[in-house]
Amino acid sequence: MKANFLSSVSHELKTPLTSIKMFAEMMARGRVMKVEKVQEYSRLINKEASRLENLIGAILNYTRMEHGTGAFKWEKLDFSVCVKKVFEAVEDIGVEKGLSFKTHFDPKVYVMGDYTALYSLAQNLIENAIKYTNVPGDIEIKVYNEDDRAVFSVIDTGVGIPSSEQKNIFNDFYRVGDEMTRSTKGSGLGLAIVKRVAETHKATISLVSKPGKGSNFTVRFRKVD
Numbered sequence: 065m066k067a068n069f070l071s072s073v074s075h076e077l078k079t080p081l082t083s084i085k086m087f088a089e090m091m092a093r094g095r096v097m098k099v100e101k102v103q104e105y106s107r108l109i110n111k112e113a114s115r116l117e118n119l120i121g122a123i124l125n126y127t128r129m130e131h132g133t134g135a136f137k138w139e140k141l142d143f144s145v146c147v148k149k150v151f152e153a154v155e156d157i158g159v160e161k162g163l164s165f166k167t168h169f170d171p172k173v174y175v176m177g178d179y180t181a182l183y184s185l186a187q188n189l190i191e192n193a194i195k196y197t198n199v200p201g202d203i204e205i206k207v208y209n210e211d212d213r214a215v216f217s218v219i220d221t222g223v224g225i226p227s228s229e230q231k232n233i234f235n236d237f238y239r240v241g242d243e244m245t246r247s248t249k250g251s252g253l254g255l256a257i258v259k260r261v262a263e264t265h266k267a268t269i270s271l272v273s274k275p276g277k278g279s280n281f282t283v284r285f286r287k288v289d
């Protein structure tokens with residue numbers, strides 16, 4: 065799995081790097097004289113460099129999760145408090161885009177877990193809902209107690225995911241090949257992180273999604289008193 069991941073990482077890093085080298089070489093040869101062309105190529109180099117930067121950030125995040133139980137600081141925490149914090153950090157991005165939010169946070173939704181890892185899980189799911197929902201659109205975020213489970217749901221009215229793609233999207237670097245995804249920034253590692261964090265916390269993920277209708281990602285943890 066490790067060898068596989070490393071070869072995927074190298075491949076992902078190589079693509080933007082190849083573009084950067086190509087444009088830089090073209091300019092270095094001194095054949096690009098027009099100011100507009102120089103500006104265009106510089107912009108492209110900058111764009112690809114940003115992509116590299118994002119990718120490296122995502123990979124670092126991912127490998128941090130990979131260390132799993134050992135590096136985790138396990139504690140009893142209120143999942144509502146954690147998700148609320150994530151929501152406060154990303155709400156503006158969604159509101160600015162023109163999306164509307166509905167939230168419900170039960171008090172005392174206690175789980176055993178690592179705060180940073182759980183924050184990352186919640187952040188990836190909420191950011192995806194924002195990224196893959198067009199305006200006008202709604203996003204509902206819920207954290208609640210259900211029998212012996214602590215439940216976290218992110219429900220959007222976004223582009224949705226075809227059933228044939230639903231198992232693939234949790235794989236490393238996997239992105240659906242539609243127009244919405246192509247035009248949206250991402251590494252394809254977000255849901256891989258979600259899956260990994262859920263596994264280390266013995267939580268289950270369920271996905272209900274329909275293209276054109278929206279998606280419901282629900283994560284169920286074992287509740288602690």
Ligand code: ADP
Nearest residue numbers: 192196224233239240245250251252253254255
């Ligand atoms: P990315 O960095 O591309 O967002 P993720 O691993 O978070 O990567 O998600 C994998 C793919 O699953 C995305 O590229 C997108 O195609 C699809 N996806 C994830 N979340 C949603 C969602 N809420 N609605 C529609 N598609 C989604």
